[in-house]
Amino acid sequence: MNAPHELTSAVRRPAPESLHKALSERFGDRVSRAQAVRDQHGRDESPFEVAPPDAVVFCESTADVAAAVELAAQHDVPVIPFGVGSSLEGHLLAVQGGISLDLGRMNEVLRINPEDLTVTVQPGVTRKQLNEAVKHLGLFFPIDPGADATLGGMAATRASGTNAVRYGTMRENVLALEVVTASGDVIRTGTRAKKSSAGYDLTRLMVGSEGTLGVITEVTLKLYPLPEAISAAICHFPTVAAAVDTTIEMIQLGVPIARVELLDANAVRAVNKHEKLSLRETPMLLMEFHGSDSGVKEQAAVVQGLAHEHGGEDFEWATTPEERTRLWTARHRAYFAGMAARPGCRTVTTDACVPISRLAEAIGESVREADDSGLSYYIVGHVGDGNYHVAYLIDPKDPTQWETAERLNLQLVRRALRLEGTCTGEHGVGLHKQGFLVEETGEASVEMMRTLKRALDPKNILNPGKIFTL
Amino acid sequence: MNAPHELTSAVRRPAPESLHKALSERFGDRVSRAQAVRDQHGRDESPFEVAPPDAVVFCESTADVAAAVELAAQHDVPVIPFGVGSSLEGHLLAVQGGISLDLGRMNEVLRINPEDLTVTVQPGVTRKQLNEAVKHLGLFFPIDPGADATLGGMAATRASGTNAVRYGTMRENVLALEVVTASGDVIRTGTRAKKSSAGYDLTRLMVGSEGTLGVITEVTLKLYPLPEAISAAICHFPTVAAAVDTTIEMIQLGVPIARVELLDANAVRAVNKHEKLSLRETPMLLMEFHGSDSGVKEQAAVVQGLAHEHGGEDFEWATTPEERTRLWTARHRAYFAGMAARPGCRTVTTDACVPISRLAEAIGESVREADDSGLSYYIVGHVGDGNYHVAYLIDPKDPTQWETAERLNLQLVRRALRLEGTCTGEHGVGLHKQGFLVEETGEASVEMMRTLKRALDPKNILNPGKIFTL
Numbered sequence: 001m002n003a004p005h006e007l008t009s010a011v012r013r014p015a016p017e018s019l020h021k022a023l024s025e026r027f028g029d030r031v032s033r034a035q036a037v038r039d040q041h042g043r044d045e046s047p048f049e050v051a052p053p054d055a056v057v058f059c060e061s062t063a064d065v066a067a068a069v070e071l072a073a074q075h076d077v078p079v080i081p082f083g084v085g086s087s088l089e090g091h092l093l094a095v096q097g098g099i100s101l102d103l104g105r106m107n108e109v110l111r112i113n114p115e116d117l118t119v120t121v122q123p124g125v126t127r128k129q130l131n132e133a134v135k136h137l138g139l140f141f142p143i144d145p146g147a148d149a150t151l152g153g154m155a156a157t158r159a160s161g162t163n164a165v166r167y168g169t170m171r172e173n174v175l176a177l178e179v180v181t182a183s184g185d186v187i188r189t190g191t192r193a194k195k196s197s198a199g200y201d202l203t204r205l206m207v208g209s210e211g212t213l214g215v216i217t218e219v220t221l222k223l224y225p226l227p228e229a230i231s232a233a234i235c236h237f238p239t240v241a242a243a244v245d246t247t248i249e250m251i252q253l254g255v256p257i258a259r260v261e262l263l264d265a266n267a268v269r270a271v272n273k274h275e276k277l278s279l280r281e282t283p284m285l286l287m288e289f290h291g292s293d294s295g296v297k298e299q300a301a302v303v304q305g306l307a308h309e310h311g312g313e314d315f316e317w318a319t320t321p322e323e324r325t326r327l328w329t330a331r332h333r334a335y336f337a338g339m340a341a342r343p344g345c346r347t348v349t350t351d352a353c354v355p356i357s358r359l360a361e362a363i364g365e366s367v368r369e370a371d372d373s374g375l376s377y378y379i380v381g382h383v384g385d386g387n388y389h390v391a392y393l394i395d396p397k398d399p400t401q402w403e404t405a406e407r408l409n410l411q412l413v414r415r416a417l418r419l420e421g422t423c424t425g426e427h428g429v430g431l432h433k434q435g436f437l438v439e440e441t442g443e444a445s446v447e448m449m450r451t452l453k454r455a456l457d458p459k460n461i462l463n464p465g466k467i468f469t470l
Numbered sequence: 471m472n473a474p475h476e477l478t479s480a481v482r483r484p485a486p487e488s489l490h491k492a493l494s495e496r497f498g499d500r501v502s503r504a505q506a507v508r509d510q511h512g513r514d515e516s517p518f519e520v521a522p523p524d525a526v527v528f529c530e531s532t533a534d535v536a537a538a539v540e541l542a543a544q545h546d547v548p549v550i551p552f553g554v555g556s557s558l559e560g561h562l563l564a565v566q567g568g569i570s571l572d573l574g575r576m577n578e579v580l581r582i583n584p585e586d587l588t589v590t591v592q593p594g595v596t597r598k599q600l601n602e603a604v605k606h607l608g609l610f611f612p613i614d615p616g617a618d619a620t621l622g623g624m625a626a627t628r629a630s631g632t633n634a635v636r637y638g639t640m641r642e643n644v645l646a647l648e649v650v651t652a653s654g655d656v657i658r659t660g661t662r663a664k665k666s667s668a669g670y671d672l673t674r675l676m677v678g679s680e681g682t683l684g685v686i687t688e689v690t691l692k693l694y695p696l697p698e699a700i701s702a703a704i705c706h707f708p709t710v711a712a713a714v715d716t717t718i719e720m721i722q723l724g725v726p727i728a729r730v731e732l733l734d735a736n737a738v739r740a741v742n743k744h745e746k747l748s749l750r751e752t753p754m755l756l757m758e759f760h761g762s763d764s765g766v767k768e769q770a771a772v773v774q775g776l777a778h779e780h781g782g783e784d785f786e787w788a789t790t791p792e793e794r795t796r797l798w799t800a801r802h803r804a805y806f807a808g809m810a811a812r813p814g815c816r817t818v819t820t821d822a823c824v825p826i827s828r829l830a831e832a833i834g835e836s837v838r839e840a841d842d843s844g845l846s847y848y849i850v851g852h853v854g855d856g857n858y859h860v861a862y863l864i865d866p867k868d869p870t871q872w873e874t875a876e877r878l879n880l881q882l883v884r885r886a887l888r889l890e891g892t893c894t895g896e897h898g899v900g901l902h903k904q905g906f907l908v909e910e911t912g913e914a915s916v917e918m919m920r921t922l923k924r925a926l927d928p929k930n931i932l933n934p935g936k937i938f939t940l
Contacts, residue, residue: 191892191909195638195823199938200675212672252695255694357583386663
């Protein structure tokens with residue numbers, strides 16, 4: 001596996017003064033070389049050291065993005081799109097230098113089509129902002145990574161979250177994109193039609209391409225009617241295995257559950273402390289059911305029955321919207337809760353995803369290894385998808401802890417691959433998983449990806465050094 | 471728009487004797503140059519004239535496919551994958567000559583994983599064969615183009631059908647592929663995990679690429695548990711508009727209907743005659759509800775209420791599996807029923823798909839234009855997706871009828887594009903829609919597709935002349 005520090009030592013292509021001058025002429029005070037601004041744009045939520053870009057351009061329109069990319073291309077200098085910086089995989093680090101394109105000001109919800117359940121947004125709109133904008137229409141957008149990420153960033157990493165088990169990921173929920181290509185051209189990748197067989201699926205080629213094939217400047221998404229009935233429940237289990245087995249069975253039965261999240265006792269403990277909750281500190285499932293009144297009751301009854309068979313207790317219901325929001329907010333903040341539990345620590349997060357029948361084996365062995373290691377850790381997971389995050393909390397100054405975490409990560413990923421899974425369910429490859437990607441998909445497939453990259457970005461200026469090196 | 475006869479006059483690259491010799495050595499009597507075999511592989515269900523390949527290789531394994539592609543590449547000769555020949559867009563015509571790869575013998579269901587709701591098949595397995603193979607496990611595969619197409623062909627055209635409104639298309643239901651590349655290498659594009667952020671989405675790049683980026687040699691698909699309750703209903707309406715308005719409202723309300731198909735009076739008439747049914751010959755919706763017993767009743771009650779408001783009559787229920795099968799078989803055979811209604815005719819089929827709110831306008835104006843034209847026509851549609859097929863029945867020897875049908879087609883597609891839709895919801899671009907593709911997505915997007923094609927297939931041997939010309 002490539003360690004991040006090896007990647008960051010890749011050849012730098014610093015912006016020459018002529019580029020700074022051209023950017024300054026085009027963007028005036030919307031381009032910054034201040035160290036604080038550069039540092040802020042050269043880090044993310046990953047445990048890696050800051051790798052600042054040479055300058056940051058605050059883009060306000062597609063034309064701005066196109067102009068910035070064109071200037072960067074003329075000078076052979078990288079460009080790195082930036083949303084809110086919530087990547088967990090080092091996507092935003094300027095490992096080869098270059099210009100960060102801050103798209104945070106492109107934050108308009110451009111067009112809501114409630115009659116078609118679609119919306120078009122600028123890339124800097126965040127998931128919470130979008131949901132605020134469509135709530136009064138009785139609609140919602142389900143994809144919810146922990147952070148309040150931007151829709152552009154979420155599309156770029158093929159993000160998912162807690163609702164994916166029912167509503168799919170960004171792969172299924174992006175209808176069309178506007179993209180600035182490596183040459184500064186602006187293309188559209190689809191229409192608002194629900195389905196299409198019109199040529200290559202450029203939308204899904206861009207979704208998950210981590211900024212390496214184009215800069216996303218507009219996103220057209222599916223929306224969903226708020227369900228007639230929503231109810232959230234907590235179920236405590238004697239062991240992680242019991243919670244996982246319950247999950248496997250509900251998925252195999254085809255229960256259309258909207259959310260089913262695992263928290264191990266460590267995660268519950270951290271969340272309790274950080275969010276001032278008083279959840280019992282045992283492994284638990286946090287669930288949500290969507291549907292008609294009777295449909296929700298039916299689903300819950302089936303799942304409660306399965307849970308009982310595995311020693312799960314009676315559901316505790318969150319009946320009001322406020323209670324539900326409190327619980328889900330706590331879940332979304334688990335990452336920060338985990339870090340707060342050990343001040344000064346960093347988190348090495350895993351993101352494997354396996355076929356549902358393999359989940360018990362995948363998580364069970366990872367728990368044993370983590371326990372044996374002596375490292376602090378916790379587990380959360382979108383277990384209905386077979387996706388689980390073991391987060392190792394390490395002292396960044398202790399190389400032994402780094403190494404132990406990386407060894408556990410490697411073992412966990414190799415196990416997931418052996419169980420026919422993937423090294424990353426939703427975070428992306430970024431800097432850290434490049435070796436895993438090759439193990440997962442084979443050198444020939446990665447070479448096909450490189451061929452696509454070379455074809456669409458011959459100068460290698462779009463977020464170079466991410467996913468793979470050329 | 472490019473007329474098919476212009477495309478078929480593209481430069482031919484006939485197989486030299488040295489290639490025939492090499493194929494003969496490698497494949498023995500599994501390669502054929504017999505005219506009848508070549509003719510059979512140079513046509514499909516489109517109205518275009520036969521364009522036979524120079525030879526047909528009957529492949530029995532991935533190694534066979536790789537060997538054939540490698541030999542073709544050495545001789546700079548096209549290869550065209552062939553399933554059952556049910557394309558409606560000329561995908562199988564050897565417009566530049568070359569070798570047809572018949573994958574019909576690669577028809578094994580390789581691995582069923584009921585515990586994960588996945589299955590892996592060879593590309594020559596048909597949708598009916600697959601459903602037979604998984605029925606005893608209480609599972610089904612929903613994607614159902616009218617023909618009993620192969621899964622390889624369905625993946626290659628991003629097919630859908632009557633269940634897509636609830637279960638999605640091949641885009642959403644292919645988990646992973648094995649693909650033979652233009653150089654004869656074999657790659658895998660994914661795992662059996664339900665979701666992944668591991669690099670570029672090669673699976674979806676191949677799905678819908680119509681044989682132009684690789685030859686699909688294995689398909690891993692999602693399966694679904696057979697619903698606890700299924701009920702099918704027919705509802706007659708006074709007008710097509712009333713049926714369409716009812717559909718729009720049920721989709722906007724979020725009713726999770728499994729199938730909702732429009733047949734206009736002409737389609738009902740043709741189906742009655744061809745299938746010996748006695749449906750009342752008015753516009754109708756043929757619907758199916760999946761879910762729990764109570765869920766199905768709830769859905770049906772909502773839709774019946776909407777239908778009544780638009781003058782729809784009381785539902786007629788198909789309660790037994792046999793009745794349901796009879797109705798859906800009739801729907802699937804509508805294409806042949808339409809042709810049988812006018813012996814000797816050919817069908818020019820449209821395949822537009824628009825956002826659901828635009829469907830009434832899209833279909834309404836197309837009906838008026840078709841009525842005014844004097845051509846025979848009928849309409850069927852997967853209207854829950856906004857996808858509708860106006861099929862013009864023409865005498866192939868009458869150039870005026872050809873021209874009229876093409877004019878209506880053009881008007882219909884331009885209207886769909888104006889309404890933010892696509893020229894093809896499920897049939898693909900093939901030969902016939904290449905001009906439409908440019909109108910829909912813009913020259914820059916098509917140029918990006920060409921760039922991808924040149925990168926992955928530098929000799930342009932993979933089904934050349936389809937989707938676009940280079």
